[in-house]
Amino acid sequence: MKGLVIARSGARTEIWLPEQQKVVLGIPRGKLIKQGERIYAGDWVQVRIVAPNEAAIDAIDERKNLLPQPPVANVDKLIIVVSWREPEFSNLVLDGLLAQAEFFDLPATIVFNKMDLVRKRDLPKLESWISLYESIGYPVLKTSLKTGEGLDSLWEMMKGNLVVLAGPSGVGKSSILNALIPNAELRTDEVSEKTGRGRHVTTEIRLLFNPYGGWVADTPGFQRVDLxxxxxxxxxxxxxxxxxxxxxxxxxxxxxxxxxxxxxxxxxxxxxxxxxxxxxxxxxxxxxxxxxxx
Ligand SMILES: Nc1nc2c(ncn2[C@@H]2O[C@H](COP(=O)(O)OP(=O)(O)O)[C@@H](O)[C@H]2O)c(=O)[nH]1
Ligand SMILES: [Mg+2]
Ligand SMILES: [Zn+2]
CATH class of the missing domain: 1.10.40.50 (Probable gtpase engc; domain 3)
Incomplete structure (x- = not known):
């Protein structure tokens, strides 16, 4: 039976079984451990049910790609979120992130969020940037969490895929995730401030179920250009x-x-x-x- 690894944290592996529509705990077979095989969120694995909520992992399917940060395999779409203002658009950063996506073989889509903050007189400039990126083959969406502009197109684009959000800090990645998946809000900076635990530090990588279908990583991919x-x-x-x-x-x-x-x-x-x-x-x-x- 085939399963999708949806969470990895230390030795714990959670596997979604599409045929049974449920999540089980995955136990890697000794053979896999001996071979030093690492298992990543996003991996498709061959499993056998060994207990009501446990499955032995016999093999890991070949990966089509592997995002290093956070470690997620088989990413269908990397959504690079940027904004025109707050923070100010940097084509240097965007081009660096696009090159990183190319390097790791991740199909990238660009989202200009915070469209509500774009001044009328800046629109022609912004549109010419958008035409440039479209002309070299990157899809571009314009969104605003404030007005709701473009969100239907964004959900449509994320549907049925394994998606990771990337982009500089402050552009609205967590806000997009929270608008899509209401109970994902545990992961935002605001919440960790409220609980007084400071920044939420976790080694766990979890794929969240997209209510429109598909999966979204709960932590962003590259935020800086480490190219x-x-x-x-x-x-x-x-x-x-x-x-x-x-x-x-x-x-x-x-x-x-x-x-x-x-x-x-x-x-x-x-x-x-x-x-x-x-x-x-x-x-x-x-x-x-x-x-x-x-
Ligand atoms: N005006 C405006 N503010 C937004 C929009 N999206 C997010 N924000 C705000 O921008 C700030 C940073 O958003 P956040 O989601 O934490 O960004 P992240 O660092 O990329 O995860 C928050 O105060 C959000 O409320 C938007 O479309 N328009
Ligand atoms: Mg965030
Ligand atoms: Zn040359």
């Missing part, structure tokens, strides 16, 4: 997806100073948005610096 730490310098050139269609003289071209670079030629002809190329150069330098430090 320079994670990515080998030579893989950076393929993480800006619109660069891939241009040919360079050298196979391993870094698109920085090599002769015959098709990417730089495309930037000059505005076939690649110069703003994207600028952030590429920034992340290239940052990654190079980390690599040189060893």
């Amino acid at each position: 320079p730490k994670w990515v080998a310098l030579e893989s950076l050139p393929v993480l800006y997806r619109e660069f891939k269609q241009f040919q360079c003289e050298f196979n391993n071209c870094s698109h920085t100073n090599e002769p015959g670079c098709g990417v730089r030629a495309a930037v000059e002809q505005n076939l690649i948005e110069p703003k994207r190329y600028q952030t590429y150069l920034y992340w290239w330098d940052a990654t190079k610096q980390i690599e040189e430090e060893g």
Whole structure:
């Protein structure tokens, strides 16, 4: 029988059995432990029922991807939440998060939340950013928890998938989760302040059942751009997806100073948005610096 790992904390593994519509405790077989196999939330596993609420885990299915932070396997969608104001939009941060998503093979969707805070005179600027990201193949949604704008589209987009929210702190990730899943509010910063326990620190990763279908991780994925730490310098050139269609003289071209670079030629002809190329150069330098430090 197949099961989905929905919670991992220390030695405890909870498994959702779609056929039985219930959650059981998962006990990894000795063989798996000996092989040093790690089990992640989001893993699909082969199980055998050994007690009313217990299942032995015989095998872990191959993963299509693995998000490192929080550790969640088989992510269908990474939703990168940003805002135009409070906090102010940074295309440098967004491009870094998109490159991280590419590196870990996570299909990314961009959500501009807090649309209610966008001034009328800023709308054309915001729309041109949105067109840019749509033109390179990232879906973009505009939402507001305050007015309800775009929430139906957001729920529709999250439906039936295993979704992780990512993005800078303060953009509204917890608010989105709470609006979707009312009893998820245990996880917000406000609640932990109220209980006086300070910041909620937990090693548990739990997938919450999306009432429209599918699952949502209860803690956000990357909030910072750790790209320079994670990515080998030579893989950076393929993480800006619109660069891939241009040919360079050298196979391993870094698109920085090599002769015959098709990417730089495309930037000059505005076939690649110069703003994207600028952030590429920034992340290239940052990654190079980390690599040189060893
Ligand atoms: N005006 C406005 N405020 C929002 C919206 N979404 C969230 N907020 C507020 O922004 C603050 C940060 O939200 P939170 O969900 O904690 O952000 P997180 O750090 O990404 O989880 C909170 O005070 C929310 O009430 C929105 O669409 N519009
Ligand atoms: Mg939060
Ligand atoms: Zn090049």
